[in-house]
Amino acid sequence: MELTVWTYEGPPHIGAMRIAASMEAVHLVLHAPLGDSYADLLFTMIARSAGRPPVSYTGFQARDLGGDTAQLVKTRLAETVERFKPQALLVGEACTAELLQDQPGALAEGMGFDIPVISLELPAFTRKEAWGASETFHQLVRSLLNGRPVPQGAGDPSARAKAEGRRPRANLLGPTALGFRCRDDVIEVTKLLDTLGVDVHLVAPAGATPADLARIPEADFNICLYPEIAHSTCVWLERMFKQPRVRTVPIGVGATRDFVFEVARLAGLDPAPALAQARTRLPWFSRSVDSTYLTGKRVFIFGDATHVMAAARMAREELGFDVVGLGTYSREFARELRALAEDIGVEALITDDYLAVEARVAELHPELVLGTQMERHIAKRLGIPCAVISSPVHVQDFPARYAPQMGFEGANVIFDTWVHPLMMGLEEHLITMFREDVEFNDGEVAAPARAVQSAEVGEPDAAAPGAAAAAKAPGPNDSAPGDPAPSDPAPSDPTPSDPTALRWEPDAEKELRKIPFFVRGKARRNTENFARERGLTEISIDTLYEAKAHFGR
Amino acid sequence: MTAAASGDCAATPEIHHERGERQTFCGLAGIVWLHRKMQDSFFLVVGSRTCAHLMQSAAGVMIFAEPRFGTAVLQDRDLAGLADANDELDRVVRELLARRPDIGSLFLVATCPSEVIKLDLDTAAARLQQAHGERVRILAYSGSGLDTCFTQGEDTCLQALVPLLPELPTLQRSLLIVGSLADVVEDQFTRLFDRLGIGPVHFLPPRRVADLPPVGPGTFLLAAQPFVGETIDALRARGAHLIESPFPLGVEGTRAWLMAAAGAWGVAPELVEEAIAAPAARAEKALARYREQLGGKRISFLPDSQLEIPLGRFLARECGMQIGELGVPYLDRRIMEPELALLPADTQLTEGQDLERQLDRLRADRPDITVCGLGLANPLEAEGLTTKWSIELVFTPIQGFDQAADLAELFARPLNRRQRLAF
Numbered sequence A: 001m002e003l004t005v006w007t008y009e010g011p012p013h014i015g016a017m018r019i020a021a022s023m024e025a026v027h028l029v030l031h032a033p034l035g036d037s038y039a040d041l042l043f044t045m046i047a048r049s050a051g052r053p054p055v056s057y058t059g060f061q062a063r064d065l066g067g068d069t070a071q072l073v074k075t076r077l078a079e080t081v082e083r084f085k086p087q088a089l090l091v092g093e094a095c096t097a098e099l100l101q102d103q104p105g106a107l108a109e110g111m112g113f114d115i116p117v118i119s120l121e122l123p124a125f126t127r128k129e130a131w132g133a134s135e136t137f138h139q140l141v142r143s144l145l146n147g148r149p150v151p152q153g154a155g156d157p158s159a160r161a162k163a164e165g166r167r168p169r170a171n172l173l174g175p176t177a178l179g180f181r182c183r184d185d186v187i188e189v190t191k192l193l194d195t196l197g198v199d200v201h202l203v204a205p206a207g208a209t210p211a212d213l214a215r216i217p218e219a220d221f222n223i224c225l226y227p228e229i230a231h232s233t234c235v236w237l238e239r240m241f242k243q244p245r246v247r248t249v250p251i252g253v254g255a256t257r258d259f260v261f262e263v264a265r266l267a268g269l270d271p272a273p274a275l276a277q278a279r280t281r282l283p284w285f286s287r288s289v290d291s292t293y294l295t296g297k298r299v300f301i302f303g304d305a306t307h308v309m310a311a312a313r314m315a316r317e318e319l320g321f322d323v324v325g326l327g328t329y330s331r332e333f334a335r336e337l338r339a340l341a342e343d344i345g346v347e348a349l350i351t352d353d354y355l356a357v358e359a360r361v362a363e364l365h366p367e368l369v370l371g372t373q374m375e376r377h378i379a380k381r382l383g384i385p386c387a388v389i390s391s392p393v394h395v396q397d398f399p400a401r402y403a404p405q406m407g408f409e410g411a412n413v414i415f416d417t418w419v420h421p422l423m424m425g426l427e428e429h430l431i432t433m434f435r436e437d438v439e440f441n442d443g444e445v446a447a448p449a450r451a452v453q454s455a456e457v458g459e460p461d462a463a464a465p466g467a468a469a470a471a472k473a474p475g476p477n478d479s480a481p482g483d484p485a486p487s488d489p490a491p492s493d494p495t496p497s498d499p500t501a502l503r504w505e506p507d508a509e510k511e512l513r514k515i516p517f518f519v520r521g522k523a524r525r526n527t528e529n530f531a532r533e534r535g536l537t538e539i540s541i542d543t544l545y546e547a548k549a550h551f552g553r
Numbered sequence B: 001m002t003a004a005a006s007g008d009c010a011a012t013p014e015i016h017h018e019r020g021e022r023q024t025f026c027g028l029a030g031i032v033w034l035h036r037k038m039q040d041s042f043f044l045v046v047g048s049r050t051c052a053h054l055m056q057s058a059a060g061v062m063i064f065a066e067p068r069f070g071t072a073v074l075q076d077r078d079l080a081g082l083a084d085a086n087d088e089l090d091r092v093v094r095e096l097l098a099r100r101p102d103i104g105s106l107f108l109v110a111t112c113p114s115e116v117i118k119l120d121l122d123t124a125a126a127r128l129q130q131a132h133g134e135r136v137r138i139l140a141y142s143g144s145g146l147d148t149c150f151t152q153g154e155d156t157c158l159q160a161l162v163p164l165l166p167e168l169p170t171l172q173r174s175l176l177i178v179g180s181l182a183d184v185v186e187d188q189f190t191r192l193f194d195r196l197g198i199g200p201v202h203f204l205p206p207r208r209v210a211d212l213p214p215v216g217p218g219t220f221l222l223a224a225q226p227f228v229g230e231t232i233d234a235l236r237a238r239g240a241h242l243i244e245s246p247f248p249l250g251v252e253g254t255r256a257w258l259m260a261a262a263g264a265w266g267v268a269p270e271l272v273e274e275a276i277a278a279p280a281a282r283a284e285k286a287l288a289r290y291r292e293q294l295g296g297k298r299i300s301f302l303p304d305s306q307l308e309i310p311l312g313r314f315l316a317r318e319c320g321m322q323i324g325e326l327g328v329p330y331l332d333r334r335i336m337e338p339e340l341a342l343l344p345a346d347t348q349l350t351e352g353q354d355l356e357r358q359l360d361r362l363r364a365d366r367p368d369i370t371v372c373g374l375g376l377a378n379p380l381e382a383e384g385l386t387t388k389w390s391i392e393l394v395f396t397p398i399q400g401f402d403q404a405a406d407l408a409e410l411f412a413r414p415l416n417r418r419q420r421l422a423f
């Protein structure tokens, strides 16, 4: 058993729903108890989709358990096919149904439908949402391409395109309902490929029909936009249909350039014209004087592996931030993330325990948090600026405006998104210089200031790292394959300061309060650590300034 | 299948029964308001990742606050052996109680998976109570989708509290209001009962589990919510008497509700009229504005919160609306008869659900406004049907005189939005 407060991922059948909801002419029948239909609201409320997800539930209740739940499955299957007439039928089960062992997939296969029936194995007690999505997509593609021949000339995109007298063409694989900014990323990447001379053959799963999926091998190569969803499918396609895959995910200026080079090399094209057309303002904005104030900002990054890895590179190379910590809930990509963290010189946090992430943020005291909607709550509680970079997201993360993350325009969007929550340049100086101005005082900006302090004194809530560590107590199921060591040691950082051990002299306390609220928490912590290291029990004004000199900044 | 409700008086509507696919929450959703109502409580859902995900999705509106609920997510190992599962539960509870010293009462909430593997949480609660002694009270109830839908989770939760209620001393009498009300509404009713000399008045659920109300043969029960039938039965088994009444929605419902209590207390109706004259007049005045906006409009209810019948009665009789199909998850005659008697006799009442067929009927009928769950609202809006989320009716203070207009406003607002927008 694992105690969970908020979750980064739903169960695997939610992943299957995301694939079904992304596509056209597919329907998913889920063997699930009555209440599991709540999942529809993820699509209709969070993503504001105008249609219901194409999912029908058996919706069994206690009175059905005594009788024949298998019959209920058959009835729902028959009614669904009759009413929705899908081109392909997905059949799966949610956690409770898995325990009943009615084998809905086998039941469906025995019903003689004249459409492909894909029976999904979604182990609810060991796997999670992203895995479920990836597996569903993979199974769907596999069964629809089963027995199809490898096209002539496959494996050499450039030669094949030339032989057929056309531009090279690629599939964009991975965009999915409830993914982060997929809608706009597809448009942006399609435009970018067009300037390069590459056509998009099809996009999947988003917007694709089963008939479209059957045409996947006609493309010269695949672009894996969201590895969490499409990596295993792309690897399989490479093996079975000799379709090379592009590995770079074009988030950030550097990664977009790398992406252009990678695609150009694969398709035998000249990258120069596409790069010349790039309309990116980020490099100049980052070099402009105002961005001096961004330099060395300490950021913490958490989210799905793809967006975290891209954000880490952008943060360091394109905005000049210091990455002080990073992590992911995508255990499937733990190895890649660990390698990156090692490269940066920080410890990777591989967890889906919200409390562990909160503890790490409280411990590191970053100046900016880049994360999911969960980190937005954490940052809000701790009074730290935050920008959202990854799913899971809330309704406000499905903006009405065009706001891609990928490509050169995506980099522009990201620059704005990250810089916006930060206090900039002269503004920061003025607040520092005239901190006694009532407007900058606690009364006026009390909320964040209080939040920071409550985190500091370690109230008996989730913010206390010790408590989170206790709640975590990893069980054997806690670690995924390739993830043997518990990633987070018990925090040695004495964040929850014990007020009896260290006393702030009234003058020092007063001086501390002159420090702007958004860095005061850090100053207090640093000073207390400094004092503790030296065995002091009292903190004077001098201790405060000695600590400041010691830590710098 | 259609069956006329047998043995009913001719004036109450005919009932159509349906079975099939449902679109509603399971009873776990009740935790979303119960954990706020009972401030010293913590709800530990013992279930799967799905249950945790449901809680997060249903509670999405409140995600900013530190919740007093969590999920003990069952893992493969727990499924393999019940001994292990019980040990694991003990560990999780131990750690939770250590981490949250503020917990006064801990509810272990059963789910579909915990029930299917036959993890007995009642026994677990008794065992854990022994281990943790006086400091915390440990209880169990079921919020599973096998047994409960949506608001029914409150019924099972309150029912679990009934055996713990202290005994009301013999020869004393008291009024017990059953079903969660917003604190502000409770305070209003308390003041009114005070003026009428009715008391002492207690509420179930209480604001703190530590302050459980007493019950005994001198207890009179007044249901504040239409989803507490099992709790009422359990209270009656402890000697309490149910005061039959419509629910306190709208001026008419609230007046009838107070009158019913007054009747049981032997308070003269004139006294009640005097005490409620001012708030009732206020409410009438505030409602008049909405009667103009809502009058003649047609409303349909998809079965979800169990509030459908009293809401339909209020909207038809006090706001002049016409009722299309009125769906209820289940019809609880123990507490619904007084409401049924007030419902327009030609109301097309459906119990249960067969989702797709019901939606077909809805599309054919095209009412002016439809009350439905969150999963259906936007898709119906996209089809040009105006909607109101049923969950909001559970979270919002809507009972009593001073909330009657707020209740009407909840239905007027979506119509108003439709009217204002140029597209």
Ligand code: SF4
Residues within 6 Å of the ligand: A033, A034, A035, A036, A095, A096, B026, B027, B028, B047, B048, B050, B051, B052, B054, B110, B111, B112, B113, B143, B144, B145, B146
């Ligand atoms: S319906 Fe059952 S399995 Fe689904 S969330 Fe509710 S209790 Fe959990």
